[in-house]
Amino acid sequence: MACVTESGKISEQTKKLLLLLRDTISPADVLAETLDAPFFKIRASLRQMKEAGFIHETEQGYTITNKGLEVLHLQDA
Amino acid sequence: MSEQFVASNVNPMPRIGEKAPNFEAVTTHGTLRLSDYAGSWLILFSHPADFTPVCTTEFIAFQEIYPELKKLGVELLGVSVDSLYSHIAWTRNIEEKMGVRIEFPIVADLDMNVAKKFGMIMPEEHSTEAVRAVFIIDDKQIIRAIIYYPLSAGRNMSEVLRLIQALKTSDAHRVATPANWHPGDAVIVPTPTTVEEAEARMMEQDIEVIDWYLSKKKI
Structure with a gap:
């Protein structure tokens, strides 16, 4: 469940979360419900994405960073 | 070793x-x-x-x-x-x-x-x-x-599941569960901690009072 695979690409789960967080600030439970994924898996992904600098946490929830937007752009390129 | x-x-x-x-x-x-x-x-x-x-x-x-x-x-x-x-x-x-x-x-x-x-x-x-x-x-x-x-x-998975159900029932209703309890069975009402409460418990009509320290109710 690492947010970046060995080939340097972001994982599918990371991509889904970044796409959601590009458009809105969301807490972990809302993201889990939106993606119909277990809460613990979303928390683990968010933790790793935060450590990688792709997202940051605010009082309202998680939001994408410039680095997150960059990797999302590179993924689509 | x-x-x-x-x-x-x-x-x-x-x-x-x-x-x-x-x-x-x-x-x-x-x-x-x-x-x-x-x-x-x-x-x-x-x-x-x-x-x-x-x-x-x-x-x-x-x-x-x-x-x-x-x-x-x-x-x-x-x-x-x-x-x-x-x-x-x-x-x-x-x-x-x-x-x-x-x-x-x-x-x-x-x-x-x-x-x-x-x-x-x-x-x-x-x-x-x-x-x-x-x-x-x-x-x-x-x-x-x-x-x-x-x-x-x-x-025994039935026991694992039963234990989870018992713990969650205890948390939700502030009660204990008796031996061999299963969801739907009567639960144990907290025991009185003073003489006055014990006397009052013996008078209670809406729960099953077996004695002052052992009373049950349905939830």
């Missing part, structure tokens, strides 16, 4: 009511920390080894109660000292040969980090394999119940 080696594998067992020791571990669902489960209840259970008969029946049985557990807001996390590749091969084998897909993660605890933190190694039973431990951890990461079985006896 030297005494020194055995001693290094024995850790004090966390107790009921204590905060569960956090860990980070490689699992069949990626790297997870215990803290990733905060907000959900968790059944953390160990098994001695992959590709062994009793453990295989247990894994199938845990998977069978997993949908019911998820409805109750409870997750499952298995642990053994086998490698990640062994876990993957074993769960694939279970699906191929027995038609059961194991959906919950399993920790590859090769360095026994998790097993040691939770006192799952019992050297007199086996020095390098975990016994069959079950830790029920609540949404605040507090250990609420512990069950230990030896290597030779498979666990």
